[in-house]
């Protein structure tokens with residue numbers, strides 16, 4: 431089966447983590463030539479296959495500081511997803527200002543890059559989700575929400591909770607409750623990183639998160655039985671990221687031990703495979719489908735059925751769902 435040709439929906443991809451090492455290298459080359467960076471060549475410091483969260487953060491923050499680098503890397507990410515056969519993409523990002531680019535300008539640059547790309551490549555439709563980082567203050571979260579609402583008519587479709595699972599433990603994420611309830615009220619889609627690690631899998635936290643009435647949940651690894659039942663009862667869409675979880679050691683037992691195997695047989699929830707950080711883990715979405723076929727014995731029909739499960743979970747609206755229905759049932 432040709433997994434690249436299979437039309438696919440990607441709902442869990444972090445923009446900066448999706449930038450290829452090569453694209454980062456090219457931004458670095460330009461900055462080096464102009465005397466704008468002291469960093470070493472990212473291809474040498476972070477060769478493909480080597481993961482180091484702190485290094486990656488240093489490079490992203492050190493290189494994506496101006497409009498040109500944001501446009502260049504975002505276009506490269508969109509090109510990579512398009513070439514992998516993705517027809518609908520929701521990219522998430524935490525708006526962050528730099529001395530050369532305010533958070534507001536960052537979001538505007540991304541939206542205009544997406545619009546330009548879509549004119550030339552109408553087969554891929556891309557929407558933006560803004561992320562609240564767990565380390566943020568409620569005030570920062572409120573300004574992320576304000577940005578999302580200000581740009582909701584231009585392609586920002588949702589709000590996400592992401593970041594270090596050890597920050598705000600034991601239900602302290604409740605500090606963000608007013609922001610997420612307001613986002614929901616204003617019609618934004620809600621997705622959260624849910625029970626991603628043991629530290630963020632407490633019953634207190636999961637009750638807070640489920641209280642936000644999220645539409646989708648990312649990862650869903652450490653939840654208790656009661657939360658599992660509630661997720662099934664609500665028929666939520668689950669964004670499951672196999673290679674990321676296996677490579678980062680977030681699950682035991684390799685691919686066969688991944689909780690995709692348990693969720694696939696539970697009635698109610700819809701599963702959407704995601705790459706999380708394809709620039710880091712190096713496994714494009716087509717390969718995630720190949721891995722499911724290989725490790726869970728999915729045949730062609732089952733793979734096509736799985737790819738379609740994400741349609742109902744998208745934040746892009748009914749017209750977009752109709753477009754995807756027609757493409758994915760061809």
Ligand SMILES: [Zn+2]
Nearest residue numbers: 444623648706
């Ligand atoms: Zn994620």
